[in-house]
Amino acid sequence: MFMKTKFLKLFALSLAPVSVLTTLSCKNTKGMEALDSLVDHKTRVEVKEDDKRAKQTEEWLNSLLKTYVYKNNQIELDKYVFSQTDVDEVEKIKAELNKMKQQYELYFPDAQIAKLQNQLDETTKLNVFLSGAELEKNKQKIAELQNQINSLQNPSDILGTPITRESFAVNRFQFFQKNWLFVLKNLNLFNWTFAEWFTNPLNSDGIKPSEEYLNNLKTLKPYSPYSVSDNYLDELIIGQESSELPNAVAIYIRKGKLIFRFIIENIEPDQIGKVNLKPLNYYFGASKANVISLNQISNIIHQGYIHENRSQIDELENKLIKEGRYGEPAMVFPIIK
Numbered sequence: 001m002f003m004k005t006k007f008l009k010l011f012a013l014s015l016a017p018v019s020v021l022t023t024l025s026c027k028n029t030k031g032m033e034a035l036d037s038l039v040d041h042k043t044r045v046e047v048k049e050d051d052k053r054a055k056q057t058e059e060w061l062n063s064l065l066k067t068y069v070y071k072n073n074q075i076e077l078d079k080y081v082f083s084q085t086d087v088d089e090v091e092k093i094k095a096e097l098n099k100m101k102q103q104y105e106l107y108f109p110d111a112q113i114a115k116l117q118n119q120l121d122e123t124t125k126l127n128v129f130l131s132g133a134e135l136e137k138n139k140q141k142i143a144e145l146q147n148q149i150n151s152l153q154n155p156s157d158i159l160g161t162p163i164t165r166e167s168f169a170v171n172r173f174q175f176f177q178k179n180w181l182f183v184l185k186n187l188n189l190f191n192w193t194f195a196e197w198f199t200n201p202l203n204s205d206g207i208k209p210s211e212e213y214l215n216n217l218k219t220l221k222p223y224s225p226y227s228v229s230d231n232y233l234d235e236l237i238i239g240q241e242s243s244e245l246p247n248a249v250a251i252y253i254r255k256g257k258l259i260f261r262f263i264i265e266n267i268e269p270d271q272i273g274k275v276n277l278k279p280l281n282y283y284f285g286a287s288k289a290n291v292i293s294l295n296q297i298s299n300i301i302h303q304g305y306i307h308e309n310r311s312q313i314d315e316l317e318n319k320l321i322k323e324g325r326y327g328e329p330a331m332v333f334p335i336i337k
Contacts, residue, residue, distance in 0.1 A: 043074055053232035060236045060253075062185060068249060068264045076272060079145035084181040093182050097336040100172060108156040116127070116152070120145040165195040167331040169279040179321040180262070180277035182235070183334065187255055189194060191225035191332035196239050197278055198329035200207055201261075201301060213317045216328070223285035223330055228256050237294045241302040247271075250292045254264075257284045258332070259297055286327025 041246055070077035083089050123142050130138050155163045176183060183190075199209050199215045208214075232255075239261065240251030249267055255259040259282040267276045300320075304312030320326045 025206075037175050047107070048063050050230075050232070053230075057231065057233045061181065062235055064251065064264070064275070065181070068267045069275060071269055071273075073272065076148050080181070084185070086180065087164040088184070092191075093179055094336065096175060096297070100175070101335050104168060104333075107168060109152055113149055115147050116145055119199055120149065120320060127178065166280065166331070169195050169331075172279045175273065176277045176279045180275045184253070184260075187231050188256075189336055191205060191337055192226045192258060192281075192283060192286075192332040193335045194222040194283075195331045195333045198282060199332055200305075201282070201331075202305050205304070207310065207313060208303060209313065209316060209327050220328060223283065223332075225335070226283055226285060226332065227255065228258070237298065239298040239302065240295075241306055244306075250298070252298055254292060254294050257287050257292065258282070259284070259292060259329075261301065262296075267318060280331040281333040284326050285330060288327070292326060 065077055065081070070080070084093075118131055120142060123138060123145060125140075126138055127135060157163055190275045197220070198213065199217070233253055234256065235252075235254040237252050238254050242249045245263070247268055248263050249266045250261065250263055260277070261282070262277045263273060265276065267273050282297070300312050300316045304316065
């Protein structure tokens, strides 16, 4: 426990922002002013800010690799980074992701369903203008379209076992566990696609959301796929529950409206850590808040879902979702663009 506490303190220090002080010479002021007039200051500020965010993101990911995963094992660290960044290795990863996308679209043909739904809506509107045999014929067409939609919305495997978006994602866990660094370094390669509403983030048999919350979810339309324009991480923290995890640490990362929570196991110095990045992550698609607080989310997971404190679940449903303008969170799965 002492070693783990020491690790947590060292890692927390590595998360502190880096300040850079620069000194400008006052010589040749006129020449500097002439050059300055040619500079697009807005672009320059944005470039500097991007450089800062890129540097911070790299530092965070390197800290995970060196502090919790490979520690002083530079050989294994280099091998893993190579497997996630080398051009040929990246092409292999993308090939796997494209195969995954094809499988997903086979089971969940959203574009085809949307097209059929539009046909169904337009056909249904015709009923008010029809009568007799024409009306009956139109009703038959409506039933056929609805049956087609139902069959596409309820896929199954070759054995007839139902397949949900959640089960499809969960069955790809090993890929994300193996390629966690690639995923976190290439967030803009994906469409983060709705799988289910956030109701049981730890997949446990413990505390459940309120009936009011669950009933409200039934009235909501799933979020459209979400994408980000760059790969800069906004925030990274150590989860509050980490102090209670044996030989493990919980990490939370925020990128826009996306929240990642994953456990790193085997964090003792003589072990190689295992990063359990999950295929399903949290997405606050309706959030109107400027920033989603990782500390609040960590506290709710820790006190609410791990320790089953009902007041924390109520805080999520009322203070954060309603009063805090976070909106209802969903679980999303990354599909390569």
